[in-house]
Amino acid sequence: MDTAATRPPDSETAADALAAVVAALRDELPGDALITAEAERRAYECDGLSAYRQVPGAVALPRTRDQLLACLRLCREHGVPLIPRGAGTGLSGGALPSATGLLLSMARFNRILEIDSANRCAVVQPGVRNLAISEAAAPQGLYYAPDPSSQIACSIGGNVAENAGGVHCLKYGLTVHNVTGLELVTLDGEIIRLGGKTLDTPGLDLLALMVGSEGMLGIVTEVTVRLLPRAERTQVLMARFDEVEAAGRAVAGIIAAGLIPAGLEMMDNAAIRAAEAFVHADYPVDAAAILLCELDGTNAEVSEDVMVVRRKLLELGATEVRTARDDAERARFWAGRKAAFPAAGRISPDYYCMDGTIPRHQLGTVLQRINTLSTEHGLGVCNVFHAGDGNLHPLILYDANQPGQLETAETFGQQILELCVAVGGTVTGEHGVGVEKLDGMCAQFAAPELEQFHRLRRAFDPLGLLNPGKAIPTLARCAEFSRQHIHGGELPHPDLPRF
Numbered sequence: 250m251d252t253a254a255t256r257p258p259d260s261e262t263a264a265d266a267l268a269a270v271v272a273a274l275r276d277e278l279p280g281d282a283l284i285t286a287e288a289e290r291r292a293y294e295c296d297g298l299s300a301y302r303q304v305p306g307a308v309a310l311p312r313t314r315d316q317l318l319a320c321l322r323l324c325r326e327h328g329v330p331l332i333p334r335g336a337g338t339g340l341s342g343g344a345l346p347s348a349t350g351l352l353l354s355m356a357r358f359n360r361i362l363e364i365d366s367a368n369r370c371a372v373v374q375p376g377v378r379n380l381a382i383s384e385a386a387a388p389q390g391l392y393y394a395p396d397p398s399s400q401i402a403c404s405i406g407g408n409v410a411e412n413a414g415g416v417h418c419l420k421y422g423l424t425v426h427n428v429t430g431l432e433l434v435t436l437d438g439e440i441i442r443l444g445g446k447t448l449d450t451p452g453l454d455l456l457a458l459m460v461g462s463e464g465m466l467g468i469v470t471e472v473t474v475r476l477l478p479r480a481e482r483t484q485v486l487m488a489r490f491d492e493v494e495a496a497g498r499a500v501a502g503i504i505a506a507g508l509i510p511a512g513l514e515m516m517d518n519a520a521i522r523a524a525e526a527f528v529h530a531d532y533p534v535d536a537a538a539i540l541l542c543e544l545d546g547t548n549a550e551v552s553e554d555v556m557v558v559r560r561k562l563l564e565l566g567a568t569e570v571r572t573a574r575d576d577a578e579r580a581r582f583w584a585g586r587k588a589a590f591p592a593a594g595r596i597s598p599d600y601y602c603m604d605g606t607i608p609r610h611q612l613g614t615v616l617q618r619i620n621t622l623s624t625e626h627g628l629g630v631c632n633v634f635h636a637g638d639g640n641l642h643p644l645i646l647y648d649a650n651q652p653g654q655l656e657t658a659e660t661f662g663q664q665i666l667e668l669c670v671a672v673g674g675t676v677t678g679e680h681g682v683g684v685e686k687l688d689g690m691c692a693q694f695a696a697p698e699l700e701q702f703h704r705l706r707r708a709f710d711p712l713g714l715l716n717p718g719k720a721i722p723t724l725a726r727c728a729e730f731s732r733q734h735i736h737g738g739e740l741p742h743p744d745l746p747r748f
């Protein structure tokens with residue numbers, strides 16, 4: 250069970266415990282590493298999922314391992330929850346604070362320790378920004394492949410905790426495929442080193458277990474990542490489709506033909522129009538959908554692949570295929586896709602970004618159903634996603650100032666996740682579960698699997714103090730979810746199988 254999350258509320262005791270930790274930390278941390286003033290704590294009240302907010306009880310910003318160990322020791326002794334935080338760009342509420350907990354910002358662990366070009370890897374602290382790794386490796390002609398759209402800001406520690414993805418993960422893999430070593434500290438203050446610079450190590454694969462563990466098994470203090478050589482040439486094609494379903498079929502068709510583009514992204518009409526109005530990417534605003542397909546490799550490989558993919562796209566229903574004429578046009582094509590989230594923010598006071606994964610051949614069906622749900626709920630939706638991975642990002646448009654709209658957006662989002670599960674997919678592709686998708690986990694897993702997750706978590710953190718209430722729902726929550734959804738509740742789509 251989720252011990253901290255299910256502990257009976259005793260706010261006075263919890264507040265006293267936090268006060269004791271804060272008092273002791275004043276002796277352990279430098280003055281600028283502990284934030285207690287309400288106005289300053291408020292800056293940490295949410296991550297990128299701003300619909301959920303909670304001002305943290307206190308904030309620690311350790312710079313050294315000893316300072317970090319002091320935070321862990323004191324929280325353990327006083328039973329105070331610890332919530333790790335990287336850059337706070339998470340979209341599932343993974344770094345949502347606790348009112349009686351210590352928010353542990355890892356932002357000051359921000360040094361690049363080594364760029365090892367001979368072994369094509371980098372050793373970095375967890376607060377280093379994702380893009381900063383590629384920038385540091387650029388003089389050696391190397392880069393770090395996983396590239397979340399937030400890469401200018403998000404930290405590698407947050408990427409590890411969420412198993413982050415990005416445009417290039419279709420060909421080069423998610424974070425889990427690009428991290429070869431980790432150092433972490435457990436709640437007990439033990440320092441554990443997993444993996445290293447080699448691609449395989451003996452023993453149980455705890456490295457893979459840590460990636461995606463959402464700050465609940467330990468605090469990541471060092472990360473070793475693979476670096477790849479920059480491709481000789483990169484080219485981008487933009488294909489226009491007059492039917493969304495045809496674009497979905499084309500994605501499945503390209504992969505089925507044995508082609509693995511470096512990136513294969515899709516945007517529907519609402520997303521195209523929003524992005525075009527924002528960054529003028531030269532998108533066809535009357536298209537039902539566009540696909541952006543990036544190909545990389547040697548000069549000869551790219552020339553060959555461009556011809557093959559172009560032919561394939563036209564065969565599969567594209568009504569126009571444009572190849573970027575130069576680097577400026579290539580950058581413009583990507584600018585629209587990369588700016589899709591802020592572009593949605595310009596056309597709606599608020600948006601709720603969902604993240605689910607489906608088998609590629611279901612793209613057309615699922616998009617159609619999302620549009621029907623959009624009409625039923627009276628809320629607009631822009632669809633923009635890593636199509637090659639089947640990773641959807643519907644952006645539900647709403648206005649938090651209109652009574653009831655946030656709740657409607659949440660219901661709509663939950664139905665999308667259930668739809669993903671019903672067609673054989675998953676409730677997250679890259680943003681993690683956090684607090685947002687706890688019900689989605691109930692749709693995805695049965696009690697025996699959830700019990701194993703809880704057991705595993707207790708093996709690392711018997712007190713349940715590390716990021717409590719995130720990622721793994723309690724069995725009681727899932728029992729209530731089943732009661733509402735399976736006995737008397739509505740299924741996401743009458744034609745789809747029960748989950």
Ligand SMILES: Cc1cc2nc3c(=O)[nH]c(=O)nc-3n(C[C@H](O)[C@H](O)[C@H](O)COP(=O)(O)OP(=O)(O)OC[C@H]3O[C@@H](n4cnc5c(N)ncnc54)[C@H](O)[C@@H]3O)c2cc1C
Nearest residue numbers: 335336337338339343397398404406407410414464469679
């Ligand atoms: C505009 C925008 C676009 C985005 N695009 C993408 C995308 O393309 N792909 C993608 O995958 N994500 C994307 N995201 C989501 C987000 O950027 C990622 O989830 C990212 O990995 C979060 O990193 P962070 O440093 O901000 O972590 P935070 O949000 O601070 O924390 C995320 C989780 O990591 C844990 N954590 C952080 N640091 C540590 C540590 N050192 N040890 C243990 N646990 C830790 C936290 O407790 C929390 O559970 C996007 C977000 C935004 C706002």
